[in-house]
Amino acid sequence: MTPFTSITLEVPDTAAAEAFYKAFGLDAHLDVRASDAPTSGFRGFALSLVASQPGDVDAVIGAALDAGAETLKPATKSFWGYGGVVRAPDGTICKIASSKKKDTGPAAPRFDQVALLLGVADVKASKRFYVDRGLAVAKSFGGKYVEFDTPSSAVTLALYPRRALAKDTGVPQEGTGSHRIMISGDAGPFTDPDGFVWQTASA
Secondary structure, three states: OOOOOEEEEEEOOHHHHHHHHHHHOOOOOOEEEEOOOOEEEOOOEEEEEEOOOHHHHHHHHHHHHHOOOEEEEEEEEEOOEEEEEEEOOOOOEEEEEEOOOOOOOOOOOOOOEEEEEEEEOOHHHHHHHHHOOOOEEEEEEOOOEEEEEOOOOOOEEEEEEHHHHHHHHOOOOOEEEOOOEEEEOOOOOEEOOOOOEEEOOOO
16 A cells, blocks of 8 residues: 555646746656646645755755746755745745755755645644554654655655744745645545545546
């Protein structure tokens, strides 16, 4: 059983989104499909791209901005490392970061890991919900963060408090309408407590 396999972003213009994510280097990690479902404000999720060094973070952000993204948080150093946040033309929020504060080699627009961060009202409750549907926990930090073991996917699945995720990405936490994302896996079909919709992987 492979509870989580992939994500599909629902976008207003599939050709434009495909071109953007290819230029951004994310095309191998997600799919897109057309949708005009009403949505406003924070959609409750973000994609987290982990790079090996600050120069790579800058290069990835540069590629995203050149392809049409907008800056939500400029890349800066912090106590945990270095990173910034951008928003894709379709509205998807992407956080690009590295735990390193200094480069150890030539910079390039590359990243080593992609995670789907779901902003949820109650991390512990959502964790129980997903465990009951066959997902195995890889990391858990109480009500602050949960990461699932997703060996069958190019993307890691994680839970984060909605308020904290909005603050971390630089947007107000309020939002209504569609999340504009479909999650696939053998655990589906269902809708989770925060309204994220899952479909069976073969659908």
